[in-house]
Amino acid sequence: MRALSEKVGAVAPSATIQISDAAKRMRREGIDVISLSIGEPDFATPEHIVAACCDALARGETHYAPSNGIPELLTAIAEKSRTGNGIPCEAANVIATCGAKDAIFQAMQACLNPGDEVVLPDPSWVSYEPCIQMAGGRAVHHPLRSPSFQIDDAILERVGPRTRMIVVNTPSNPTGTVLSRQSLRLVADLCQDYDLIALSDEIYEKLIYEKEHISLASLDGMAERTITVNGFSKAYAMTGWRLGWAVAPLPILRQMAKVQQHSVSHPPTFVMWGGVAALTGDQSCVEAMRREFADRRRYMLDEFGAMDMTVAPPDGAFYVFVQVEGDDMAVAEEWLHSAHVAATPGSAFNAPGWMRLSYAASLPSLKEAARRIRLWKSR
Ligand code: PLP
Incomplete structure (x- = not known):
């Protein structure tokens, strides 16, 4: 062969x-x-979410949907992101994806050119680097100081002429670390000083025990350069549903939309109705x-x-x-x-x-x- x-x-x-x-x-x-x-x-998965999906199936929501996702879901995600996370956005900034992982994969495809570098603070979740590599990029690792695993000034040393993006994950898999406002401010300054895109994976935001979750895109000047990734798997026990999303500036979102159109098309239509029930129902x-x-x-x-x-x-x-x-x-x-x-x-x-x-x-x-x-x- x-x-x-x-x-x-x-x-x-x-x-x-x-x-x-x-x-x-x-x-x-x-x-x-x-x-x-x-x-x-x-x-x-909570019963009312399962019921909403079954209802959708029963009423024939079994056909193609708009490729970025059904409007009801995009509106619910935008509303949640604005009011719950302080991210300035509209439904047009949202794409529903086949899990948060798919959102990460699409984001890398949408943003990177061959040889582009992505700063990856370690410890880092297992799929970031493969997603970077499959988009032709290269991960530049930045080991965070244990056991706090917060972002420190030394991250600046990882930025070079090929750097295009930085990934943050708060709360973190594997450490559980919730990034402090100070850590996020460091990332924001770095992105603004060196014209970088940030990918902020916030899939565990609902599972926090002591601190407050801060969305990177809610910081001044960050909504226009941050891809916020989130999903239903962890907060609503919906791992097998394969439903997630990204909120991104329009130029990036349009690129991600093309990746989605020419690959999975969209998450299953009836599954997205389950997502609407999850976000708009009793929390x-x-x-x-x-x-x-x-x-x-x-x-x-x-x-x-x-x-x-x-x-x-x-x-x-x-x-x-x-x-x-x-x-x-x-x-x-x-x-x-x-x-x-x-x-x-x-x-x-x-x-x-x-x-x-x-x-x-x-x-x-x-x-x-x-x-x-x-x-x-x-x-
Ligand atoms: N991001 C992190 C940090 C994760 O731990 C996981 C799943 O383990 C994902 C993303 C992917 O989640 P999803 O099931 O929505 O694809």
């Missing part, structure tokens, strides 16, 4: 999927593995899930604190990021095969020496996992 795409060939397979596949394999072999490697809420379901996550987070912090492990301040999302001794890949293997606990090594997020544990698992499972890790540590 002739050589295939070098661009795709250069992309690493997902380390998070590799570890969860290994855990699944062990389960099939009858081994009782506890998986703390999962990045999805373990709750059912108490979000708060109920957040409170449940808050209890589990408290438990994880107490447990791992008591084990004398350094934990990044988990302000948001549903992960604790803990420092481990030695090679994190080897520790992940050890935990999986000796303690039967699946967790994701920090190396998957360009942060060797750390381990990400998801608490999107029941409290009894978390307790059993902590017991096993404690036992493993004292072996």
Whole structure:
């Protein structure tokens, strides 16, 4: 066979999927593995959202829709972004996508030219770099200082003549860090001084325990250069629905719209009606899930604190990021095969020496996992 795409060939397979596949394999072999490697809420999608989607199906919302998304959804997203996030925008600035991941992929396709550089503060979520690479760009890594993982002045050193974009993720997967106003102001100044685009991934914004979420695009002068990415997967337990969005300045949005028109067309029509119900309906379901996550987070912090492990301040999302001794890949293997606990090594997020544990698992499972890790540590 002739050589295939070098661009795709250069992309690493997902380390998070590799570890969860290994855990699944062990389960099939009858081994009782506890998986703390999962990045999805373990709750059912709230009933009124499911009902709205079923109603849409029953009334025949099964045909093509406008490519940027149904107007009702775009209007609801714009309204939420203006009133909830302080982002100046209209429905015309919004595109509904097949998950937040698709919004990120489209944004990179829309903005980057071959050889363009994107500053990526690490630890960073696994799909940013592949999305940059598949658009012909190059990630320039900026390791953030642990354990606070806030943005610092040193990020300036990563900006060069080819820099086109910077990615921020608040609250962060994997660290749980919520970026402070000061961190975001640094990013905003950098973008304005060097004419950069910002991609701000805010998919975990509803899962915050102590701090306040600030949208980068709400800062002065940032709406015109920020692509805000968000979605339904985490806040409304809708991972399988594949529905997300981006809010962006019109020139960028028009480019993303072309990527969408010539690839997926749009998210499924009836799924978008579920999204309308999620955003316009009662929000108490979000708060109920957040409170449940808050209890589990408290438990994880107490447990791992008591084990004398350094934990990044988990302000948001549903992960604790803990420092481990030695090679994190080897520790992940050890935990999986000796303690039967699946967790994701920090190396998957360009942060060797750390381990990400998801608490999107029941409290009894978390307790059993902590017991096993404690036992493993004292072996
Ligand atoms: N951004 C971050 C930081 C994530 O952790 C995830 C999913 O794990 C996504 C984006 C993608 O979410 P979606 O399911 O909406 O594609």
